[in-house]
Amino acid sequence: MPFNTQRSSTGNASRLIWQQRFDHAPLEVGQVVSAHAEPEPALHATVKPKVATGQYRWQHEHMDPAAFIARIRDHYVDQFRAFAEQQRARCTQGAPEVKFNLNDQSELFNQLYCVDFIKNDGAVEMVELQPENILTFEPITGTFGNSSLAIKYLRWDDVLMRHDLDELPADQLSKWFQLWFDPEDARHNPQAELSETIHSLVIQHHSISIDFGTAKPDAFWDILQLLDDAGVTYIEVSSSRAEAEKED
Numbered sequence: 001m002p003f004n005t006q007r008s009s010t011g012n013a014s015r016l017i018w019q020q021r022f023d024h025a026p027l028e029v030g031q032v033v034s035a036h037a038e039p040e041p042a043l044h045a046t047v048k049p050k051v052a053t054g055q056y057r058w059q060h061e062h063m064d065p066a067a068f069i070a071r072i073r074d075h076y077v078d079q080f081r082a083f084a085e086q087q088r089a090r091c092t093q094g095a096p097e098v099k100f101n102l103n104d105q106s107e108l109f110n111q112l113y114c115v116d117f118i119k120n121d122g123a124v125e126m127v128e129l130q131p132e133n134i135l136t137f138e139p140i141t142g143t144f145g146n147s148s149l150a151i152k153y154l155r156w157d158d159v160l161m162r163h164d165l166d167e168l169p170a171d172q173l174s175k176w177f178q179l180w181f182d183p184e185d186a187r188h189n190p191q192a193e194l195s196e197t198i199h200s201l202v203i204q205h206h207s208i209s210i211d212f213g214t215a216k217p218d219a220f221w222d223i224l225q226l227l228d229d230a231g232v233t234y235i236e237v238s239s240s241r242a243e244a245e246k247e248d
Contacts, residue, residue: 069154069217075135076156077214080116081193083129087117094119097195097214099183109177109201114213116199129157134242144235145228153239157199159220160243161208163227164234168203172226177201180219209240 084096098118102111119125140151180198182188188195199213212219227235 069220072154073156073217079131080129087127091119091121093121107202114199144224147228147232147235149235151237153242155239156212158239158241159210160238160240162236163232165230165232169230176222176226180215
């Protein structure tokens with residue numbers, strides 16, 4: 001599948017995403033959960049991702065679903081890595097991927113959020129990556145397990161999944177979040193360049209919003225598997241930012 005590289009707008013749409021995440025408590029950030037110092041088609045073959053066990057079929061020729069998702073993720077993470085290096089060069093004290101516990105009014109799952117980069121040169125400043133380039137592609141349709149699946153847009157830091165489940169399995173969702181947000185830093189590797197965790201999760205009726213941060217592609221497949229196991233029959237993957245920019 002051909003990809004197109006498109007420069008991303010950093011105007012009103014990006015501002016709205018920030019507000020969606022923080023308007024409930026922009027100035028009432030609670031305790032820091034963690035802050036680590038930096039170490040000096042018709043494709044009809046069934047694809048079985050590393051973690052997910054659902055059968056996945058895409059109606060596009062010559063496409064490898066696992067490679068497609070990995071490319072989207074790697075394109076974003078490469079920009080994140082460069083962003084973190086740039087921010088480190090601009091401050092004397094700072095760190096990427098710092099986790100915060102927000103106040104009880106936050107709509108974020110478990111009131112937890114991971115900031116892309118935080119500076120502390122006399123005053124705390126949160127800095128969020130606004131990717132300069134995104135990969136665009138023609139909408140994809142297919143199936144995952146017993147569910148239809150449509151991917152309209154896919155931006156790794158702004159994934160909106162619409163579904164037809166009235167309720168999500170709370171225990172399984174908590175386990176997924178525990179693994180991929182890793183609140184206690186059980187998987188933290190002081191020698192690793194990135195945390196490989198998601199940065200936020202918001203659950204609303206018939207939709208899930210995820211900033212996949214620097215998480216591996218398995219996080220994407222795992223949440224699809226969770227939905228399939230719960231009996232979903234319809235999944236649409238989009239981006240709130242892309243949809244807002246399209247409306248503009």
